[in-house]
């Protein structure tokens with residue numbers, strides 16, 4: 453693989469889950485930028501937001517993306533806000549191919565409501581916050597190179613197969629050794 457495959461999209465779209473499975477199937481390195489930030493800071497994303505604020509997290513996110521993308525190509529799952537920063541979009545587009553996992557509000561909400569790990573959703577109306585973020589972000593996610601339309605009935609395995617089919621069809625060059 454010559455370029456990174458970079459998964460982007462909203463919280464709960466499946467970037468981490470599908471990225472893990474895609475890398476396993478392609479036998480290439482997998483990196484999740486949130487996990488890298490947590491390891492480097494020895495703190496969870498929730499703790500980083502609470503202690504140092506979102507601005508600090510976004511600076512770390514850009515540093516980590518820059519480091520990962522200048523390394524050996526693999527599958528990179530980003531955090532939902534990463535693609536929204538112009539500097540990050542430029543880094544990703546220079547070193548990789550972006551794939552937007554496009555997913556509807558109800559499916560996202562169903563997946564994220566159980567978990568307490570997303571500080572941006574700690575609001576009085578988390579589903580409303582998710583809807584507002586979708587409004588703001590979807591035009592920007594729409595600038596990705598490829599788009600996978602998610603199907604609520606898909607398993608992670610089935611969705612990963614469709615992701616692989618999409619890459620095979622649209623960018624077969626990416627899968628060359």
Ligand SMILES: Nc1ncnc2c1ncn2[C@@H]1O[C@H](COP(=O)(O)OP(=O)(O)O)[C@@H](O)[C@H]1O
Nearest residue numbers: 462463464465466467468469563606607608611
């Ligand atoms: N078809 C599917 N596509 C993506 N995720 C799915 C799907 N079906 C179930 N899931 C589950 O939804 C959750 C998605 O969360 P995650 O991968 O952390 O998303 P993100 O990293 O985009 O925030 C995971 O727990 C995953 O197992």
Ligand SMILES: O=C(O)C1=C[C@@H](OP(=O)(O)O)[C@@H](O)[C@H](O)C1
Nearest residue numbers: 462463464486531532533570571
């Ligand atoms: O959408 C966002 O701005 C965020 C998404 C999260 O990652 P996931 O999309 O993997 O949940 C994480 O980076 C942080 O909580 C901020």
Ligand SMILES: [Mg+2]
Nearest residue numbers: 467468530531
């Ligand atoms: Mg994730």
